[in-house]
Amino acid sequence: MKPNTPSLLSANAPVLDAAAIDRALRRIAHEIIERNPDLGSVILAGIPSRGVEIAGRLADLIESLGKVRVGTGAIDVSMHRDDVGTRPELPRVQASTLPLPLENKTVIIVDDVLFTGRTARAAMDAIGSFGRPARIQLAALIDRGHRELPIRADYVGKNLPTAPGEQVRLRLEDVDGEPDAVWLIKEEKS
Amino acid sequence: MTGPAKSEVRWQRKDLLGIRELSAQEITFILDTADAFKEVGTREIKKVPALRGKTLVNFFVEPSTRTRTSFEIAAIRLSADVINISASSSSLIKGETLKDTAKILEAYHADLIVLRHSSSGAPQFLAERLKSSIINAGDGAHEHPTQALLDLYTIRSRKDRIAGLHVVIIGDILFSRVARSNIFGLIKLGARVTLVGPSTLVPREFEKLGATVTHNLDEVLETADVVNLLRIQHERQRKEYFPGIGEYIHLFGLTKERGKRLKPDCLIMHPGPINRGVEIDSELADGAQSVILEQVTNGLAIRMAVLYLCGGIAT
Numbered sequence: 001m002k003p004n005t006p007s008l009l010s011a012n013a014p015v016l017d018a019a020a021i022d023r024a025l026r027r028i029a030h031e032i033i034e035r036n037p038d039l040g041s042v043i044l045a046g047i048p049s050r051g052v053e054i055a056g057r058l059a060d061l062i063e064s065l066g067k068v069r070v071g072t073g074a075i076d077v078s079m080h081r082d083d084v085g086t087r088p089e090l091p092r093v094q095a096s097t098l099p100l101p102l103e104n105k106t107v108i109i110v111d112d113v114l115f116t117g118r119t120a121r122a123a124m125d126a127i128g129s130f131g132r133p134a135r136i137q138l139a140a141l142i143d144r145g146h147r148e149l150p151i152r153a154d155y156v157g158k159n160l161p162t163a164p165g166e167q168v169r170l171r172l173e174d175v176d177g178e179p180d181a182v183w184l185i186k187e188e189k190s
Numbered sequence: 191m192t193g194p195a196k197s198e199v200r201w202q203r204k205d206l207l208g209i210r211e212l213s214a215q216e217i218t219f220i221l222d223t224a225d226a227f228k229e230v231g232t233r234e235i236k237k238v239p240a241l242r243g244k245t246l247v248n249f250f251v252e253p254s255t256r257t258r259t260s261f262e263i264a265a266i267r268l269s270a271d272v273i274n275i276s277a278s279s280s281s282l283i284k285g286e287t288l289k290d291t292a293k294i295l296e297a298y299h300a301d302l303i304v305l306r307h308s309s310s311g312a313p314q315f316l317a318e319r320l321k322s323s324i325i326n327a328g329d330g331a332h333e334h335p336t337q338a339l340l341d342l343y344t345i346r347s348r349k350d351r352i353a354g355l356h357v358v359i360i361g362d363i364l365f366s367r368v369a370r371s372n373i374f375g376l377i378k379l380g381a382r383v384t385l386v387g388p389s390t391l392v393p394r395e396f397e398k399l400g401a402t403v404t405h406n407l408d409e410v411l412e413t414a415d416v417v418n419l420l421r422i423q424h425e426r427q428r429k430e431y432f433p434g435i436g437e438y439i440h441l442f443g444l445t446k447e448r449g450k451r452l453k454p455d456c457l458i459m460h461p462g463p464i465n466r467g468v469e470i471d472s473e474l475a476d477g478a479q480s481v482i483l484e485q486v487t488n489g490l491a492i493r494m495a496v497l498y499l500c501g502g503i504a505t
Contacts (some may be wrong), residue, residue: 084241
């Protein structure tokens with residue numbers, strides 16, 4: 001892997017374009033099929049809103065590659081976050097929808113960008129309130145590093161080492177109304 | 191799934207004092223948040239850690255069982271610690287002022303105070319003086335915002351909309367904080383509101399809020415999409431305002447006969463407790479058009495949403 005060159009990373013070209021995102025998702029789909037011989041017991045639980053979109057795409061890819069339709073759902077983590085009371089404003093909470101029961105199932109949490117790991121922890125906590133799956137795995141389109149908890153992803157679309165001041169900007173057609181792309185944004189020094 | 195256009199509004203209030211000061215977007219934001227919390231009630235474990243470590247004081251200077259219980263269950267499901275203080279157990283009865291009592295609660299680091307008080311404006315008085323979040327659980331004849339929110343939520347979940355609906359509110363409007371909060375909320379969200387009752391209890395003044403006033407229930411029954419019956423608050427009535435039970439039932443009671451003239455899909459609502467046979471016929475209260483018990487269930491989701499939002503932001 002090449003070392004970071006922040007000055008270049010802040011340029012306008014995306015680090016992943018639509019074709020690269022599609023390739024990354026296909027690879028994840030292959031890996032999910034490979035690691036879960038019992039595909040029928042797999043549930044993809046997307047974290048709103050882009051994680052839900054990614055879970056839907058993965059389900060379509062898995063169906064076309066593995067001929068099995070896996071279950072999908074959404075898991076909102078807002079109520080399980082550990083920073084309640086520290087934000088000046090709150091975003092909209094969405095209802096979670098998971099195909100139940102979860103017993104004997106493999107729930108794969110699907111997130112867009114894996115960063116501190118706190119969202120993934122909250123998602124595991126949220127899933128636990130619906131039941132006790134046989135196992136929980138984690139898939140992320142982007143892993144940008146800087147974990148603050150002992151958490152790692154089972155499936156990663158693209159490792160994107162970042163500096164603390166940088167931001168990952170992801171846009172997905174069906175969620176954002178813009179073409180699929182991932183950019184690294186360097187925050188302006190104030 | 192929902193796109194970003196829906197998520198533009200964000201919650202920024204620490205207090206919920208009334209519906210009057212909320213925008214239509216904020217009201218809708220609370221109703222949407224309640225959708226998510228209603229789902230929590232269907233989980234195997236009906237408890238989330240959202241307000242873990244926070245202390246909520248249910249401070250009910252006026253008696254109430256259902257509202258207090260609803261707030262208490264809501265707080266417990268959000269993992270907050272709950273303390274109940276009622277008028278009889280508080281030092282108010284020994285002559286302590288509201289402000290001093292509130293200062294004590296703050297000294298205990300109460301993060302949220304749910305206040306029911308007989309004086310209009312008491313919640314605002316506290317909100318201006320305390321760092322704690324203040325939730326109005328009914329103040330005098332002023333507002334009862336969570337009741338209006340749960341009514342709006344119940345209407346929306348049954349009718350899929352509020353704009354354009356004709357909502358008829360029947361009873362003692364003058365002394366009703368439930369009516370006042372409902373009128374503000376319904377009109378902000380685009381409903382048509384008609385108020386019905388004796389002229390002493392439904393003065394024309396209310397037309398200034400954007401509602402229509404009538405003293406003839408029979409002329410509005412057939413166009414109503416929702417009828418919301420208010421409890422006759424015997425404890426607040428003065429003789430000169432109230433016509434007497436028999437006459438009230440004759441003129442304004444939702445009797446079996448009147449029930450037949452409602453549209454088949456007209457919702458019958460009541461904030462409770464019901465005076466069976468007075469505001470509403472007993473069979474109608476338990477009938478297919480009645481959503482009275484749904485209101486109770488939805489009240490829990492609304493109160494979880496309000497506590498989460500007001501208690502969850504940095505202060």
